[in-house]
Each structure stands twice: as C-alpha cells, then as structure tokens.
Amino acid sequence: MNPSNEAEPHFQGKVALITGGSRGIGAAVARRLARAGVNLVINHRSGRGRSGELAEALCREAEEAGVHAISVPADIGKKDAAGELFSKAEDEFGRLDFLVLNAARAPFKPWEKLLERDLRQLVETNYLGNVFCMQKALDPLSRQGGAVVFLSSLGSRFANPDYPLGSMKAAMETAVKYWAESYGDRGISVNAVCAGLVKTDSFKTLRMVDPELEKLPERFFLSPEEVAGVVHYLLGPASDVIRGQTIITDRGVSNRLRWPTPPG
C-alpha cells in the first residue's frame, strides 16, 4: 500500500476493528479501508503460527498508506479476551466507527463425527465470539453512530459437504437482522455479506473435502478484494438505507440450480 489520495470523507479519520483480520478477506478489508483513510484495529487469534507476523506486516502497510493501525491478538470466543480487544481499541483510538466480524474457525467434518469440543469451538468462535464483539462494540458505536458488517458464506443456505460452519453463518445472518432492528435507533447499521467462492485459506480446506471445486471455471470465483469492496460499500453512506440485509456476493453462482455443462 502506498500513501494515496483515495481517502474518502465518510471514512477518513475513523476507526475500524476487524476480527480475523490478518489474512484472507479480513486482510483485504483492512487494505481497502486503509486506502479510504480508516485507522485500523486488526485482530487475529492468539496462538502459534505466523498470523501475528502477518497482522504486524499488515499494520506496517496501513501505516505506509497514511493511517494508524495496531494488531491485537485475541480469541474472540472467550468473553474476557473479546473485552480486552475492545479495551485496547478504546485506549489506542478513543473511538470506534466500524466493526467487521470476519473471524471464523471450524472443523470440516461430517456432522456425525463432530466431537463435543468441535461443537463448542464451532459455537464459541462463530456465534458467541460475534455476540461478545457486538456487545462490546455497542457503547463506542453508539457515541457517534457506526456500521457493522458480518462476513457470511453460501454455507448459510446451501449444504456443503462437511461444512457445519454453514449453520453458524445462518444463525449470524439472523442475528444481523435482529441487531439492525435493535440498534438502528442508536445510529448503528448492521448488515452481512454472504460471499461465494473465494480462494482464501478456508477454500483450501473446502477443496480438500470436495476436490470437484477445483474444476469450477475461474469465473465462478471472487477475489478477497472484490468481497472487501462490498464490505466497504456497506460501511459507507449506503449503510443509512440498507439495514439488516445479507448481500449475496457470488457472481450469481447461486442463482441457478444447475449450470450448462461444461460450465465456463
């Protein structure tokens, strides 16, 4: 990212917190918002691995783009950790304008094989974690109004092999509607983006479960940047008039029951 003159009045100087922001769609959203002039809190799950390094590198990119960014490790599925995440954001920036609920973590297994810990992980990160974040974000977002976008997937409405995460995505799409109604009066808009096939880390797992996905034509796929563009739109002035909606962003793949063969 280079310092650019793309800063937009609606966004400039505001603050966004992105959960699961070190890679994939979350990182693409961070880059898109940084270009618009938004300061960033980039959350990643604590633990072993390079997600911390990726988040730090992303912060440096954002700083080069002229905004301030911090990375905060926290497992949002733990209420205390989620609380600390928002405290650090408050301490650093003193305000919060946008919340992007992107973090997801789930086993890819057939339902009958799910252990209790798999189910708890499924619910803790993908449902409880989002609720904890929304609860913590309410006060700061209420001060001046703000917008929330949840990242969903087509698994919320179509059965995918070994993808129990889809059920949590469906629950969250419903929560989005409830939150939009509950907090609209405080000036908080809440929407979701239901992304189609995006070649992120999650896709790598899906591809192992369903190798046929690899054979789909390229035109069925979206880039993380394209999804980030829709998130940016829903955080922008459009959030005044779009409330509680889930915008399907899949190049129209889900519009048909079947495609002519061979597709492409």
Place this chain on the structure above:
Amino acid sequence: MPQNMINDERIMQEVYDAIVHTTGVDRDSITPDSSLVDDLGVLSLDFLDVNFRLEQVFGVKMARKFVLEHVDELFGEGVAIDENNDVTEKGVEVLKMRLTEAADDLEPGTPVDELPALVTPRTLSAAVKDIFGFLPEKSPAGSDWKTDEGTRIVCSETGKPAVLPSGDEVVQNWLTSLQEEKQIF
C-alpha cells in the same frame, strides 16, 4: 507394496517440491527433519496446499485429520486430547509411535495448537508411503502395476489408477490394530 514402485528418495523429493511450490520456501533450507512451522515458517493452514499438491502428484488422498483426532473419535473424546485442548499421556504415547523421532521431545500437556510443529518432510513422506503400503500385489485386472509419470501407480494393462485407502483410513486402520495388539486405550 510391490517393491520399488516409487522409491523413498522420489517421494521425499516430491515432498520438497510440494513445500517449495506451495509456500515459496527456499529449497536449500529444507532438510528431511525440518519442522515446517518452526524451521521453515510455514503457516499450518498452508499444510493444506502442501497436502493438496501431494494428492495431485501421487493420486492419493492425504489424511484430513491429525492422528489424535482419530484416537478421540475411535476410542472416546478426551483419550488423546483433554478438555483444555492439551495432549494427554495416551496422546503422547500414540504420537511417539506414529511420528517416531519427530515426537521425541513431546510431553503430556502440550497444547494441540503446537502439534503442527511436529510435521516434517519425513513425516509427510511417511504418510505417503503408508498409503502406498496398501497397494495389492496385482491390479483388479490381475496385472502388474506400473508408474505413470513416475509418481502415480496405474494398472499396466488397463492404465486405471490404483484404488488406495485414504490417509485417514490408513491411520484408523493402524489405530485399530494397535488397540487389538496392545489394548492401550
């Protein structure tokens, strides 16, 4: 497996290629016992790419789940991984048998999140070899096997690929045999 269909050196070189191709790691920095996470800086999620590449190259299905996941599924939740997501004594015992040297220093109480650090080119190579170990002497057509492009095993008469168990089935099979022999769970 019928001997020398694909030699160990070739499998190891393909594992190196898969790591280099999918992660951009410098080939000269890889040794058979490099920890992909600790020594090569590979993200555990990138293992999926490495495995996918190995599947394409060898025509096999690598394990989707780590061995301890199978232990808990087969013998009861908590046997190998406790409620804190740490490895139990039984879990350590199994990993030392399965991964040999790669698990030498493993202690009970190690967080499961740290287990990807045990993956090395040698353990990946062993996983591929274990699958090939189930190759029958003859193809369903009663013919010998041959290699296609040096890495895929096909029937010498029909050219049909060998049907092999998945990596998960291989691990389940090993665990079931282990239990029958030693009753450790």
